[in-house]
Amino acid sequence: MDPKEVVARFIVDKLKEYKLIGLGTGKTVKKLIEVLSEEGLLKEKIFVASSIDTELEISKREGMVITLYSGLRPQVYIDSFDFVTSDKIMIKGGGAALLREKMLYTFSKEKIFIGEESKLKDLKEYSVPVEVVPVGVSYVISAFKERGYEAKIREGNGKIGPIISDNGNIILDVIVKRENLCDFERLVKEIPAIIESGIFCKKDYEIYLANENGRISIL
Ligand SMILES: O=C(CO)[C@H](O)[C@H](O)COP(=O)(O)O
CATH class of the missing domain: 3.40.50.1360 (Rossmann fold)
Known part of the structure; x- marks a missing residue:
């Protein structure tokens, strides 16, 4: 089934x-x-x-x-x-x-x-989607790097270049340790150009x- x-x-x-x-x-x-x-x-x-x-x-x-x-x-x-x-x-x-x-x-x-x-998985770390205003994407990636987070622009679906959300934004996938998930949800609010993360x-x-x-x- x-x-x-x-x-x-x-x-x-x-x-x-x-x-x-x-x-x-x-x-x-x-x-x-x-x-x-x-x-x-x-x-x-x-x-x-x-x-x-x-x-x-x-x-x-x-x-x-x-x-x-x-x-x-x-x-x-x-x-x-x-x-x-x-x-x-x-x-x-x-x-x-x-x-x-x-x-x-x-x-x-x-x-x-x-x-x-x-889908119930206790992992050491997760790939967390983050929605970012396109013009800010390089600043956001470097801001993550300064804080020890690796972020990648999401590409795929046979398309050349970044996937664009229904809101016209870029999606970053960021590796986040399990114990940091909820802090990370708050952290994204402090970096300009980030709109939201997929952490609940x-x-x-x-x-x-x-x-x-x-x-x-x-x-
Ligand atoms: O967050 C989502 C979309 O942005 C979906 O809820 C998540 O990706 C699960 O999708 P599926 O039902 O295809 O397994």
Whole structure:
């Protein structure tokens, strides 16, 4: 069984009570949209989404999307993550959508994260996505270096040059030791041109994990 599908099917039931839903980005969220659509629930909801990709995924199934300019605060935010530590610190932004994800998470009343059990990983260090205004990127890389952090501009997807986020910014991937994650989340606020990091330290969220055997656990 695909754990993304297991957890998506599990969480759909919980979403029945909400009308205005904030949605994240990635394969897990795509699976959730598919399941919502299959169950006939997609058209009953209004979504505020964290990326163009998710907006299009909802729209192509005739769901309703409202932009973030509305300033509407979702009743619930639902998303996945790249890694979660056993003490509930999450690393997000593998899909470069971390800024809007953190905005929607922050401004939503309830916050739910779902993912496969294999994303629960206590590593020595993590690669942490950081969104940076393009003109400031070289200053930011050198500011990180001065503080002992190695940062790399994210490239890929067959594209030449940096990946550009939906907000027109560059994504850096920075190696951060596990014990420094929450300090790092605060540190990025002190360096001009950095907009946000993909670290979530507040632990004001529920996390549901699924495995291939169909087992769901709560972190
Ligand atoms: O943070 C994210 C996107 O910016 C995603 O939640 C994260 O990358 C997990 O994605 P997937 O559901 O594809 O495993």
